[in-house]
Amino acid sequence: MTGNPSRIRPGLHASLRDHFGDRYSTAAAVRDHHGKDDSHHPAIPPDGVVFAHSTEDVAFTVRSCARHATPVIPFGAGSSIEGHVQAVRGGISIDMSGMNRVLAIRPEDLDATVEAGVTRMRLEGELRGTGLFFPVDPGADATLGGMAATAASGTTTVRYGAMRDNVISLTAVLANGEVVRTGGRARKSSAGYDLTNLLVGSEGTLGVITELTVRLHPVPEAMAAAVCAFPGMEEAVRSVVEAVQLGIPVARAELLDATAMRAVNGHSGFACVESPTLFFEFHGSEEEVRSHGALIEEISRGLGGTAFAYARRQRERARLWKARHDAYPALLGLRPGCHGLTTDVCVPVSRLARCIAESEEDMKTASMPWGVVGHVGDGNFHAVFIIDPNSETELAEAEAINERIVRRALAMEGTCTGEHGVGMGKMRYLRDEFGAAGLAAMRAVKAALDPQGIMNPGKVVG
């Protein structure tokens, strides 16, 4: 599927071509690539793609689009999964992957400044040998700009927080083409309105993030991972919730259901028990890692956990977490050629076991395969429905189940999305989550900062 190039106003087309030369493309293959993400949402290509190399490139593009009242859609790694990059009203996609410079690493302040197209693994590589790491780990090798734009989180959020907790300040281009820096590098500030957190999670609808200053954390002296199988989902969830309630600072606590374990065994050559399983990680001094592990083992055994196995060496741990991160492709591999529709509710931890149990009753009615993975310590889980991309029925069926799961989570004082963002897929839930007054306030902010509605339109608040 391709967009209609005639939607580009000729003046804009010429202006971008003149300015960017080969770094502006309207080739069908390039447009198609920039019109889709890693989700079930159908591709909607933009009318042209600018490959930005600098904040000024982005500002020029936004100013040009503003003059022609044409949408602007930032594109990072394309790894989002709620239809964030689709050009639903046409327009120009800005590919940020060329803005991939790590601008500064400051061990003395535990921070780093990067261009928005730097990926998580790229930063990890640059940090090797510094004794520091950047903790937010959504699995995919997303760009940090995209992770900030979707307020992403991941497996270590239970200990180190989400993007919101780890972004100190941003540089962004607003709808009027102006460049703003949302703050300095102080660890805290009470100065003015919090533009940083307004842009984090705004999914390109209020501005294009071009640089980020992020917090780094000292690599712990010791780390160990552990795997534990449980008789049922409830016992697994309760183990983690008890640990969180006791204040045991687990660094990771990830749940995979029996289906996800079957998929992981096949995909990663594991031979784990195919029942609900927790993957843990412990960080700290040797003594802390030992004591956190022992406490978790005791809690887990008390709830029927078996086969509690440690992975202490770096290589073993890396293999374990690669397997966990590959759970999504592994699940898709259970039904080749299919797409994933992924739910993302997050509820207060005390309600998570009930939320999952009741939601599984809904899932069991599904005609297609599904599996569950969860960031249990945060109260967040994903049901992944593996759907035939050509079946409207399956899509409708999975969406209806997702809707029931979301309604349940909202009734439990949770959220429709813990970490994937709203995109196109969850816009319909915002009124229920924030009320008419809350949604109206968000729309007022959007109208104030983007009066023409050119910034990634058709996402978040419309």
Next chain:
Amino acid sequence: MTGNPSRIRPGLHASLRDHFGDRYSTAAAVRDHHGKDDSHHPAIPPDGVVFAHSTEDVAFTVRSCARHATPVIPFGAGSSIEGHVQAVRGGISIDMSGMNRVLAIRPEDLDATVEAGVTRMRLEGELRGTGLFFPVDPGADATLGGMAATAASGTTTVRYGAMRDNVISLTAVLANGEVVRTGGRARKSSAGYDLTNLLVGSEGTLGVITELTVRLHPVPEAMAAAVCAFPGMEEAVRSVVEAVQLGIPVARAELLDATAMRAVNGHSGFACVESPTLFFEFHGSEEEVRSHGALIEEISRGLGGTAFAYARRQRERARLWKARHDAYPALLGLRPGCHGLTTDVCVPVSRLARCIAESEEDMKTASMPWGVVGHVGDGNFHAVFIIDPNSETELAEAEAINERIVRRALAMEGTCTGEHGVGMGKMRYLRDEFGAAGLAAMRAVKAALDPQGIMNPGKVVG
């Protein structure tokens, strides 16, 4: 000094009197009390004061004021220190102290929901026996609503974060009188724009916070405090910065200069060495507390720290922290009848020693007494100038020094205010801190959410 009651439009006056009866006052003493905070800023009384008991009381007041285009100023404990509560354009003050119910404490989710008028110590009292505590501790017994509105922090922020990190969601009344709930109770969310963080730090200029859901933390198994004196400020600062850079999770690390120590000795009956001194606290297991303390002691001694003394018993620790919290009144006590003008810059920690050293050169030119206290682990310090309230010269002199300190902090990628907020006192610095484009974006948000400009006008962005 009193405002001019004729500024109240008669219809508004009658409407509030009819609705609230005795809970609406225009008595001069009541108005005077609500026109000033704990700072050097002169009192500017409102035209009337509503004593709110519910979110609906606040909504009624805001709707009434909106109909009459009259300013609304929230008032908590009056403990702010940048002129947040002064009725610079007249209007109605809403006293929140009657909204003092703790609505829910949920140990299973490590959170609590409180009305905005609940004070920090009130919540501390309610939490006794639950094994949980609320960490943000600005010293004063402020209301939690006021602490959220100013994005406050305090002595434990180095370990547990500021209000921004500990507010999960809010209920607030917007300028149109609508009540919004900014989120549920999930530990993370990517749903929509972050209205919670937009209101945190907005100082009543975007809405009146009426309820908060906040994070609680498990009371650590063990705690110990320690005091250590240093030959100079630089060595003291460098001790903490080294600890932070090494990732030692100190729970508190507070600096007092020689003058502040002299004031504290006099005020609290201490007999400490009157040289730059750090007050530490360590939280964790017995083993962690011992090891954090030993590491800090080693670092401190390496930098010339002497008289490293522990306070392990609860009573000793409480006495120590009361003395630290009383440093502000103790400093004011050095010159009876005088007011404090307090600076609040915060810089990247690696630059703190230089920022303080260079700023002390400025302070030494002052004709009035001054002292320094600092939340060193955050990169934040306060110079307290003890000024004669009747001397325009002293005020101008202290403000000129503050301006030099702020310019220096901004040049170091810091902020003009780490935790006190902008109020009336720091509005002039926002353009330098955020640039014209950043300030314009903040003003656009303000205009969108408060088109009549009735919400605490003359503060933050004007």
